[in-house]
Amino acid sequence: MLKRAFWVVGILGLIPFVWAVYVRFFVHPDASNLGSVVPWGLHVAQYIYFVGLSAGSFLLSSLVYVFGMKRFEPIGRLAVFTAIVTLLLALMTIGLDIGHIERFWHVFVFVNPTSPMAWMIWLYTIYMTLLVAEFWFLMRTDLVIAAGMPGWRGRVSRLLSLGGRDASEARGAQDLRVVRVLATIGVPLAIMFHGGVGALFGVLASRPFWHSGMFPIIFLVSALASGGALLVVASAIFQEGWKAHRAMILDLGKIVLGLLLLDILFQISETLIGLYGSDPGFLQSFDLVVSGPTWYIFWIVQIGVGFIVPVLLLASPLRRDPRAVIVGCGAVVIGFIGVRLNIIIPGLSPEEIRGITDAVSDPRISSLYFPSAWEWILSFGIAAVGAVIFGLGEIFLPLSRHLPRPAGQD
Amino acid sequence: MAVNPVSRRELFKRAAVGAIAGAAVAHTALAEATAPVRKHHWGMVIDTRRCVGCEACVIACKIENKTPPGVFYTIVTKEPLPGSTTDKPVFMTKPCFHCEKPPCIPVCPVNATFKRKTDGIVVVDYDRCIGCRYCVAACPYGARFADFGDEYDLLPMAGEPVSPEYKQYRPRVPGQSPIGNVRKCQFCLHLQDEQGEYDREAGRWPACAKTCPGHAIIFGDLDDPESEVSTILRERNAVRIKEELGTEPSVYYLL
Numbered sequence: 001m002l003k004r005a006f007w008v009v010g011i012l013g014l015i016p017f018v019w020a021v022y023v024r025f026f027v028h029p030d031a032s033n034l035g036s037v038v039p040w041g042l043h044v045a046q047y048i049y050f051v052g053l054s055a056g057s058f059l060l061s062s063l064v065y066v067f068g069m070k071r072f073e074p075i076g077r078l079a080v081f082t083a084i085v086t087l088l089l090a091l092m093t094i095g096l097d098i099g100h101i102e103r104f105w106h107v108f109v110f111v112n113p114t115s116p117m118a119w120m121i122w123l124y125t126i127y128m129t130l131l132v133a134e135f136w137f138l139m140r141t142d143l144v145i146a147a148g149m150p151g152w153r154g155r156v157s158r159l160l161s162l163g164g165r166d167a168s169e170a171r172g173a174q175d176l177r178v179v180r181v182l183a184t185i186g187v188p189l190a191i192m193f194h195g196g197v198g199a200l201f202g203v204l205a206s207r208p209f210w211h212s213g214m215f216p217i218i219f220l221v222s223a224l225a226s227g228g229a230l231l232v233v234a235s236a237i238f239q240e241g242w243k244a245h246r247a248m249i250l251d252l253g254k255i256v257l258g259l260l261l262l263d264i265l266f267q268i269s270e271t272l273i274g275l276y277g278s279d280p281g282f283l284q285s286f287d288l289v290v291s292g293p294t295w296y297i298f299w300i301v302q303i304g305v306g307f308i309v310p311v312l313l314l315a316s317p318l319r320r321d322p323r324a325v326i327v328g329c330g331a332v333v334i335g336f337i338g339v340r341l342n343i344i345i346p347g348l349s350p351e352e353i354r355g356i357t358d359a360v361s362d363p364r365i366s367s368l369y370f371p372s373a374w375e376w377i378l379s380f381g382i383a384a385v386g387a388v389i390f391g392l393g394e395i396f397l398p399l400s401r402h403l404p405r406p407a408g409q410d
Numbered sequence: 411m412a413v414n415p416v417s418r419r420e421l422f423k424r425a426a427v428g429a430i431a432g433a434a435v436a437h438t439a440l441a442e443a444t445a446p447v448r449k450h451h452w453g454m455v456i457d458t459r460r461c462v463g464c465e466a467c468v469i470a471c472k473i474e475n476k477t478p479p480g481v482f483y484t485i486v487t488k489e490p491l492p493g494s495t496t497d498k499p500v501f502m503t504k505p506c507f508h509c510e511k512p513p514c515i516p517v518c519p520v521n522a523t524f525k526r527k528t529d530g531i532v533v534v535d536y537d538r539c540i541g542c543r544y545c546v547a548a549c550p551y552g553a554r555f556a557d558f559g560d561e562y563d564l565l566p567m568a569g570e571p572v573s574p575e576y577k578q579y580r581p582r583v584p585g586q587s588p589i590g591n592v593r594k595c596q597f598c599l600h601l602q603d604e605q606g607e608y609d610r611e612a613g614r615w616p617a618c619a620k621t622c623p624g625h626a627i628i629f630g631d632l633d634d635p636e637s638e639v640s641t642i643l644r645e646r647n648a649v650r651i652k653e654e655l656g657t658e659p660s661v662y663y664l665l
Contacts, residue, residue: 035480036480036481036554036556098542099592100587109520110521110538112520115516115519117519118519118520204547206513348547353551355488358488359485359486362482364481364558364560
């Protein structure tokens with residue numbers, strides 16, 4: 001049932017998405033409500049949300065492939081797959097946001113080592129390559145086995161297995177050794193990459209709301225919390241469903257709760273220090289978060305859905321029921337959307353110099369930003385693309401179990 | 411005295427280290443020798459007591475640079491000074507400050523924005539800029555503007571707007587630069603001659619300074635001790651905005 005809902009959302013979201021992408025590239029280059037006071041908005045928030053999910057779920061997969069925790073084996077491959085899909089969605093989102101995406105290669109040619117954004121792009125290029133390689137080695141044996149199946153599934157598997165025929169135990173063990181090496185390299189890479197995303201904002205002295213050494217650390221912890229929560233939800237919906245992974249979901253719930261509380265601790269620390277500093281820019285951003293026109297993002301999405309609900313479900317006796325853990329983790333996944341929005345938009349809103357938004361009357365020179373309908377459609381469309389990719393993965397890739405070897409082999 | 415024997419491997423290693431160090435020194439020396447010489451340090455002194463808030467500079471800039479809606483290379487803020495007992499506003503025209511240490515430049519992922527070595531003007535290479543708008547977020551003075559491709563509704567009647575910026579004369583074509591880029595004040599450098607000199611008598615002078623009816627915007631070479639800007643800075647107490655950020659703006663204000 002849940003799977004069918006996933007498909008419906010996916011397909012329904014795709015139709016307006018295709019239209020909006022057409023408008024974006026061929027009719028009006030930018031129908032967004034962004035401006036020069038708030039130059040980043042919904043799509044950048046969505047981007048850091050997705051890269052956070054990617055880094056978080058990848059780092060959690062290292063529990064299995066680097067630290068050898070067998071308990072989490074069933075989500076190992078799902079975690080790497082989630083990391084790939086969410087990174088792909090993040091790149092799509094940012095591709096729609098920047099002015100000249102066709103020049104993305106400039107970042108590799110016109111090298112600027114002082115730009116945190118350049119570092120972020122170089123690192124996620126390596127990270128993406130590594131993820132795909134690791135995932136291929138994880139799936140290879142099963143793809144070779146599935147290549148023998150009739151119909152579409154066999155054909156796609158033959159293509160994806162790159163012509164490999166060897167499905168033996170020995171070859172499988174060899175693959176896992178490669179995976180271990182790749183995953184081990186991946187851990188510092190993911191930390192640098194996502195810490196770098198935090199640093200991208202943290203280095204800007206012009207934006208007091210962001211300018212703090214806590215930022216890269218907060219980004220890492222919130223990536224782990226949101227990524228872990230997404231893995232719980234994904235493993236509950238896909239493959240054999242939540243009944244098959246009861247014990248593992250309960251364990252993951254504890255990890256998510258711990259990470260969520262650590263994240264809250266860091267956020268409180270960051271906020272208190274900022275408030276005591278009394279920088280007018282910081283205070284203005286903080287005011288916008290708690291009592292601005294989008295106060296509900298903070299009080300309802302972040303605090304209500306993203307904090308109170310999960311803590312109630314994950315810390316009370318309900319935590320022994322996997323269904324409660326799944327709902328709690330789902331709430332974390334949604335709550336972090338609010339966290340991301342409230343980092344980007346209020347951080348940019350304060351005027352750099354008092355009076356610039358009143359100096360001229362122009363919608364692009366304004367502290368108030370609310371995404372346009374067109375921006376929302378693109379955002380939901382990208383989420384729909386994610387749902388469809390997950391659905392295809394469900395059909396073509398055996399993520400949580402290994403296929404039985406056909407008789408006669410090995 | 412015994413000399414420690416050096417193995418062949420060690421010898422190669424030392425030779426390699428020596429070669430790398432030599433190359434690095436040579437590279438730096440070459441870069442220094444070929445770097446263009448700083449000829450000018452263009453800057454402004456803006457006298458807020460002479461400013462009447464007419465905003466002629468905003469209009470002159472719009473007309474000179476043919477900027478689209480949402481892009482203003484200069485604006486005039488009208489706020490009372492903090493702590494002032496009256497609500498009398500101080501008019502402040504605010505171009506790009508062309509900082510000596512601009513925070514917008516190190517963050518650019520593709521080196522598309524840089525400070526010209528010869529005269530210190532901070533420019534954007536439209537063909538290189540990817541439109542990420544990181545520099546807009548990094549500027550503490552709100553001097554950078556993203557061109558989202560908006561058009562003035564009535565402008566087509568006046569003919570195609572072709573901006574003379576950087577002497578590139580680009581027509582506005584959807585999907586092509588400068589649409590999708592970040593834009594900013596460049597002290598009207600398209601009015602410089604081949605040698606990079608402005609000429610006030612000939613009208614080749616930044617549009618805002620040329621237009622200002624109260625002579626509140628004073629433009630000139632901060633490195634030239636005889637220039638009007640240098641004289642004023644010697645004789646009067648000028649301030650720079652957000653000095654604490656260490657950006658060293660080239661635009662000073664008289665209050």
